[in-house]
Amino acid sequence: MTYYRHHVFFCTNARDDxxxxxxxxxxxxxxxxxxxxxxxxxxxxxxxxxxxxxxxLGRCELGPVVVVYPEGVWYTFVDQEDIEEILQSHLLAGKHVKRLKLPG
Structure with missing residues (x-):
């Protein structure tokens, strides 16, 4: 078992170019x-x-991006409703949010 059931990483990279x-x-x-x-x-x-x-996280062109481990599922999102769907579906129910998933 991993230390965390889910570890969610948000890319917060800021580019100035x-x-x-x-x-x-x-x-x-x-x-x-x-x-x-x-x-x-x-x-x-x-x-x-x-x-x-x-x-x-190297994928800003698809962003914003978030990745959920240990599954390694990549998502994009637009607003709090998308984040809530990731929370309810993936983090609570264990079901990937297909409409927000990015290619692995």
Whole structure:
């Protein structure tokens, strides 16, 4: 068993060269929202869910991006409703959100 049931990494990379970056797409705000929701639901801590900030995950052109381990499932998202769907479907029910999934 892994230390966390799910470890969620949000790319929060900020580029200053004109290329798209996850930071420009509100990634930090969505990470904060998911972290708050996971805590409110009592999901955090060992054996639960960990929500983390990551530097560049190398996929900003598809962003914003988030990856959920240990499955290695990559998602994109637009708003809090998408984040809530990832929370409810993947983190709670163990079902991938196909409409938000990116190629592995």
């Amino acid at each position: 004109g290329r798209q970056s996850c930071d420009q797409c509100g990634a930090q705000e969505m990470r904060n929202h998911l972290k708050q929701r996971a805590k409110a639901l009592g999901l955090t801590g060992p054996g639960g869910v960990q929500i983390s900030t990551a530097g560049c």
